[in-house]
Amino acid sequence: MRAIWKGAIAFGLVNVPVKVYSATEDHDVSLHQVHGKDGGRIRYQRRCEICGEVVEYKDIAKAYDDGEQTVVLTDEDLASLPVERSREIDVVEFVPSDQVDPILFDRTYYLEPDSKSTKSYVLLRRTLEDTDRTAIVQFSLRQKSRLGALRVRGDVLTLQTLLWEDEVREASFPSLDEKVRISAKELEMSSAxxxxxxxxxxxxxxxxxxxxxxxxxxxxxxxxGESLDTEETFGAESEDEGGKVLDLMEALRRSVEKNRDKKSGADSKSAGSKGGSTKKAPAKSKTASSKSTAKTRKGA
Structure with missing residues (x-):
């Protein structure tokens, strides 16, 4: 991995030099746009609306327009901001870990000690573990002032950027104000x-x-090629009860029975494989079971 930023965690008079690495990566298949008629690549040009010339990326600056005037801001202008020059991850407070709402989590980064002595790094990590606390920090990265959470994952400190409070939209839905009566039997079946x-x-x-x-x-x-038969490739689409409207209790009952049948079938196969058979029963992927509906990540 390649470090994207260097700085230091600062709390009190303690200073912990660190390197910052992206903790996640995208493995999605890369697709590009083409002209459907002949397959030609679609290209976008950055063209100036005044002179009509195509502008190279290195010659593009940022600007603010208030409707009457335009203020052009160069990279040098932005780099001159005091907060942008700061290389500190400033610890503001230590809070109970369960108080940080997961909806605030944005990007995750790994922090590596950036010095020969890792004692201060290990001390901070151990302290967070022993106290079950999360360090709330502020820092600047890529021309943005950010709020973050320092947490422990295994032996490494992680820095998770947090959304600002006003970036989380309020869940205001009139339907949630409706009075709903849940019977004890429905709750029992749902728990089952x-x-x-x-x-x-x-x-x-x-x-x-x-x-x-x-x-x-x-x-x-x-x-x-174009003679591809998608039904032959993926199989015919099966019809299930997903489109039928069922009574809630009936839907719960059928769901419980269906999942119990699947589990008992899997247990029978497992028991059969232990009874002297040399052929190992194939493991059942959760993505192929009804769990995939609830847990499998959607493709973008």
Missing amino acids: LVDSFSSDFDPSEFTDNYQEQLKTLIDAKLEQ
Whole structure:
């Protein structure tokens, strides 16, 4: 990995030099735009509306327009801002970890010690672990003043940028004000359904179905061209009860029974494989079960 930024965590008189790395990466299949008629690439040009010339990216500046005047801001102007020159990740406070609403989390970065002595880094990490606290920090990165949370993941400190409070929209829906009566039986059946789906979360068990199917489609089209039969490639679309309107209690009952049947079938296969059979039963992917509906990430 390549560091994208260097700075130092500062709290009190303690200074922890760190390197910052992006913690996540995008594995989506890359697609570009073409002319559907002949397959030619679609290109975008940055053209000046005054002189009509195509402008190179290096010659483009930023500007603010108040409707009457335009103020052009160069890279040098923006770099001169005091907050942009700062290389400190300033700890503002330490808060109980459960007080940080996950809806505020934005991007995640890894922090690596940037000095020969890692004692202050390990001390901060251990302190956060032992106190179950999250450090709320402020810093500047890529021409933006940011709010962040310092947390522990394994042996590494992570920096998660947080959205500002006014960037989170209010969930104001009139339908939520309606009076709804939930019976004890409905709550009992709903809890039973939750129990039937209960397990420990392991992200490695889940796959991006959209990206896998997109790769299959691309490979099939490379091989077969425009004669591709998508039904032959992916199979006919099956009809299920998803489109039927069922009574809530009936829907809960069927869901519980369906999931229990799946679990008992899986247990039977597992028991059969232990009874002397040399052929191992294939593991059932969660993405192929009803769990995929609730947990599998949607392709963008």
